Structures are given as C-alpha cells and as structure tokens.
Amino acid sequence: MKKKVIIVDDSIAVARQLEKIIAESDEFEVLAQARNGAEAIKLYQGKKPDIVCMDMNMPLMDGLTALRTLLALDRSAKVVMITSLGGVGDKYTEALKLGARDVISKPFQPEDVLRVLRAL
Amino acid sequence: MAVKFFGQYLIEKGVVSREGLLKAVALQDSVNLKFGDMARSMGLITDADIDRVHDAQKTKDQHFGEMCLSLGILTKEQMQQVLARQKVTHLYIGEALVKVNAIRDEDLARHLAAFKADQAPYAVEAVAIPKGVPHAYLWEIAADLSYKMFSRVVNLTFRRGACTSITSMDRNDVVVAMQMHGTVEARYVLSVSAGVRDQIARAILKEQDVSKEPREVLVDAVMELMNIACGNIVAKAVQMGYAIEIAPPVIVAAPLAAPASGCALLFPLHTAEERVEVGIFIEKK
Numbered sequence: 467m468k469k470k471v472i473i474v475d476d477s478i479a480v481a482r483q484l485e486k487i488i489a490e491s492d493e494f495e496v497l498a499q500a501r502n503g504a505e506a507i508k509l510y511q512g513k514k515p516d517i518v519c520m521d522m523n524m525p526l527m528d529g530l531t532a533l534r535t536l537l538a539l540d541r542s543a544k545v546v547m548i549t550s551l552g553g554v555g556d557k558y559t560e561a562l563k564l565g566a567r568d569v570i571s572k573p574f575q576p577e578d579v580l581r582v583l584r585a586l
Numbered sequence: 587m588a589v590k591f592f593g594q595y596l597i598e599k600g601v602v603s604r605e606g607l608l609k610a611v612a613l614q615d616s617v618n619l620k621f622g623d624m625a626r627s628m629g630l631i632t633d634a635d636i637d638r639v640h641d642a643q644k645t646k647d648q649h650f651g652e653m654c655l656s657l658g659i660l661t662k663e664q665m666q667q668v669l670a671r672q673k674v675t676h677l678y679i680g681e682a683l684v685k686v687n688a689i690r691d692e693d694l695a696r697h698l699a700a701f702k703a704d705q706a707p708y709a710v711e712a713v714a715i716p717k718g719v720p721h722a723y724l725w726e727i728a729a730d731l732s733y734k735m736f737s738r739v740v741n742l743t744f745r746r747g748a749c750t751s752i753t754s755m756d757r758n759d760v761v762v763a764m765q766m767h768g769t770v771e772a773r774y775v776l777s778v779s780a781g782v783r784d785q786i787a788r789a790i791l792k793e794q795d796v797s798k799e800p801r802e803v804l805v806d807a808v809m810e811l812m813n814i815a816c817g818n819i820v821a822k823a824v825q826m827g828y829a830i831e832i833a834p835p836v837i838v839a840a841p842l843a844a845p846a847s848g849c850a851l852l853f854p855l856h857t858a859e860e861r862v863e864v865g866i867f868i869e870k871k
Contacts, residue, residue: 476834479790479807486792523813525834550817551832554824555591555679559611562604568597571588572814573739573790 470497471583472513474506474520474532475548480572484519484548487576494583503532510536510543517586519570519579522549522557530557530564537565544586546570588814589708589731589821593679595701596689606688610679613686617677621650625660625668635659708734708822716751719849721770724828725749725866728774728819729853732864735815736855740789742782744862747854754843755852755865759783761838762809764816768830774819775842775865776812782860786811809835845869 471494475481481499488494497515500506504527506520518536522529529547536543545566551557552571561569568582593610596602602610622639625631631654639653646653651668654660660668680698683689689697713729715722729749736742755761758777766772778786787796787807796804812835820830844850847870855862 477806477810477813478803479787479810482791482803523817523832523834550588550814551820552594553589553591553818553821555593556824558591558594559607562608563611568604569594571590571594572810572817573588 468493468495469516469583469586470495470513471517471519472496472498472500472506472509472515474500474503474509474518474524474529476501476521476524480521480548484579487579488583490576491580491583493580503527503529503535506532507535507539511539516544517583518543518545519548519583520545522547522551522561530561533561533564533566541565546582546586548572548574589818589825590701590705591679591821591825592698592701593683595704596683596697599700601697602683602688606683606686609686610682610688613682614677614679617675617682619672619675621668621672624672625654625664628668628671630664630668631659707738708818710822713746713749713853715749715851719751719851720868720870721828723826724770724823725851725868727822727826728866729864731818731822732776732815732853733855735811735818736862739811739814740782740786742785742855742857742862744855744857747856749851749853752844752850752852752865754841755850755863757841758861758863760805760808761842762805762812762835763838763842764812764835765833766816766820766830767833769823769828770830771869773842773865773867774812774816775838775863775867776808776815777861777863777865778808779861782857782862783808805837809837842867 473481473484485496488496497513498509500509502524520529533545547561547566547569550572552569558569593607622636642653651665680694684691710727710730713726715725759780760783761777763773763775783804784796787804790807790810816832823830848868851866853864
C-alpha cells in the first residue's frame with residue numbers, strides 16, 4: 467500500500483514539483499495540499515497522513531510553529547521540513563530538535579526527496 | 587546544490603545520524619556560552635546585570651557586550667577578556683561530533699576536506715560595491731550568490747553588470763521582493779522580463795514547456811528562485827557572523843524608491859534581449 471503524504475508549501479511551484487516526484491513513485495501518493503501551517507494542522511487532523519512534507523518559511527503560520535503544533539497533537543507524526551534555509555545551522559538543528567524526521571534543502575532533486583521519504 | 591553547514595552535509599552523506607548530530611549540538615550548546623553567560627561564569631557580571639542589559643536592549647539595538655560597556659557594567663578590557671575566552675573555549679561542530687562518538691577523530695580531517703570541496707562552488711567572488719555602503723561584504727555575497735543561482739539553477743547566460751547606487755527601480759514584467767531582518771534591515775528585489783520569467787519557470791517546475799501555465803504559476807516560480815537565492819545568501823551570511831531572518835516572498839506592484847534613511851543598489855545581469863536585475867534596498871539602522 468502506498469504511503470500517504472500531505473504537502474504544505476505556499477509556493478505553487480514547489481508544491482507542483484513535490485507532487486510530481488511523489489506521484490511518479492510507486493511507494494507514495496499525495497493525499498492533499500495546504501498553503502500554510504494553519505491549514506496543514508486542520509488537514510492533518512482530518513486526513514491522518516503517513517508523512518507531512520512542509521516548507522519552513524510560510525505566511526500566516528510558519529513551518530516550525532506548525533511542526534511544534536503538529537507534534538503536540540501527535541508525537542508520532544512524521545514531518546519532513548523543506549527549506550531554502552537548510553544551510554543555516556541553527557534553523558536546520560532547530561527543526562530536528564523540535565522533532566522533524568529530516569530536512570530537505572531547496573533546490574532539491576527527485577532522488578533527494580525519495581531517499582528521505584523511504585528512510586521514514 | 588546549496589550553501590550547507592557541516593552537520594547537514596554529514597547527514598546528507600549518511601556519515602552521521604540525526605541523533606548523532608543532535609547530541610553534538612546539545613554538547614555545543616552546553617560548552618559555547620553566550621556572552622552574558624560567559625561573563626557571569628568568569629565572575630565579571632551578576633544575574634541582575636544580565637537583566638539590566640536585556641532591558642536596555644529592548645530600546646536600543648546593541649550587542650550584549652557593547653551594551654555592558656554603554657551601561658558601565660564592564661570595561662573594554664573585561665569585554666575583550668570575555669570575547670577571548672569565548673574564542674578559546676568554542677567547540678566546533680566537527681569536534682563535538684567526535685566527542686559524542688558520531689564520527690572518528692581520525693576521519694574528521696577527511697570529512698572536512700570533502701565538505702570544503704563540496705562548498706567550493708559557493709566561495710564568494712568579489713563584486714565591487716560603491717563606497718560608503720554599510721555591510722558591503724554582505725551585498726557582495728548577495729550579488730555573487732544571485733549570479734550563481736541564475737547560472738546554476740536557471741542556466742541563464744548573462745554578463746555581470748557593474749553595481750550602481752540607485753534612487754529608484756523601474757517596473758518590469760515581474761518584480762518580487764523578500765524582506766531581510768536582523769543585523770541588517772533590507773529588501774532583496776528580483777526584477778525580470780517575461781522571457782527570463784519563463785526560463786525560471788521551466789527550471790523550477792522542471793518542465794520543457796510553460797506556455798500554457800497561468801501567470802500566477804510563472805510568477806510563483808520567480809518567487810521560488812528568489813527564495814532559494816535568499817536562503818543561500820542568509821546561510822552564507824550566518825557563516826560570516828551575521829544574524830539574519832527572511833520573510834516570505836511578495837509580489838511588488840508599485841515602483842520602488844530607495845529608503846529615505848538608507849540607500850539602494852542595483853546589480854544588472856546583461857543578457858541578449860531580456861532585462862534582469864537584482865536590487866538591494868537597505869534601511870539605515
């Protein structure tokens with residue numbers, strides 16, 4: 467059975483890229499998409515996905531705040547952060563400390579995303 | 587393809603685990619004391635002094651040590667002693683990884699050399715910035731990494747134009763901006779004509795043909811390129827000691843004028859037919 471993924475990103479372009487990578491794999495499928503952290507939390511509670519792929523820098527509610535909230539709701543949530551700030555050590559380690567399973571830096575290649583998702 | 591820090595590089599290469607990195611970071615946090623904590627551990631200041639400095643920092647933008655000088659809590663010599671102590675005792679992430687047994691001491695130099703080679707393409711090349719512009723090196727980083735992103739991500743062929751001071755930035759087919767906060771207060775602006783907008787969209791969406799894409803998607807791709815460029819600029823700036831955060835990207839509809847209390851820089855990228863410019867609008871702090 468394919469693992470169900472929620473994509474959370476305010477960028478249509480990035481969400482499209484991720485959707486394509488995931489849809490073309492045999493192991494994962496995109497269940498739904500959200501454009502900010504607040505939408506992601508509602509979606510997570512309703513859909514109960516296996517994996518959340520979430521941007522860090524978003525309007526309304528940023529990714530780290532949403533990560534903290536999601537994990538407070540469900541300690542076992544598997545969240546992967548996707549960010550252009552992966553090279554900032556404090557941001558990268560803050561995401562891991564909060565409980566993100568991994569951090570993918572932008573720009574990413576399909577194999578980067580699939581390698582991380584398969585390892586979860 | 588990005589500016590990275592050593593711990594991230596080692597995780598991506600499968601050399602260390604997430605848990606190993608977190609242990610090393612926790613060790614760093616316990617050893618690498620902030621200025622105030624270090625000064626207190628040296629018996630130079632008290633908890634009450636730290637509270638006074640924090641209160642004063644709410645109304646004046648000054649580093650902890652400088653504020654201690656301003657308030658007469660520390661002498662200049664004492665401040666230097668604290669800084670020197672911080673430097674001597676600083677535990678780098680590689681050393682911390684060895685201490686928590688995430689990597690072997692004998693392998694550290696090899697991993698560092700491989701990391702250096704991986705990051706060599708992101709070494710900053712000189713860009714001439716007009717005299718008198720504050721934080722000139724930061725804008726060199728911004729310009730050079732922007733050029734590199736256009737070359738490597740978009741595959742755009744261009745010639746770097748000379749950086750000039752400007753009072754305003756003209757309209758273009760797409761103009762987008764990101765606010766930078768922290769050590770500097772500035773707005774990074776990316777302005778592109780339609781042909782380059784489409785080339786960016788092809789690169790970001792990884793599609794051969796974007797002619798049927800709605801304008802919203804094409805503009806979004808330009809914002810994403812800017813997001814990638816700014817993320818890399820911030821990562822490099824942080825390595826140089828700056829503390830900078832970025833806000834989400836926005837579309838700019840109105841013409842942009844240089845801030846009354848600051849300045850603006852223009853970095854043109856000359857192409858055969860298209861107009862591409864990076865603008866930096868710097869507020870005086």
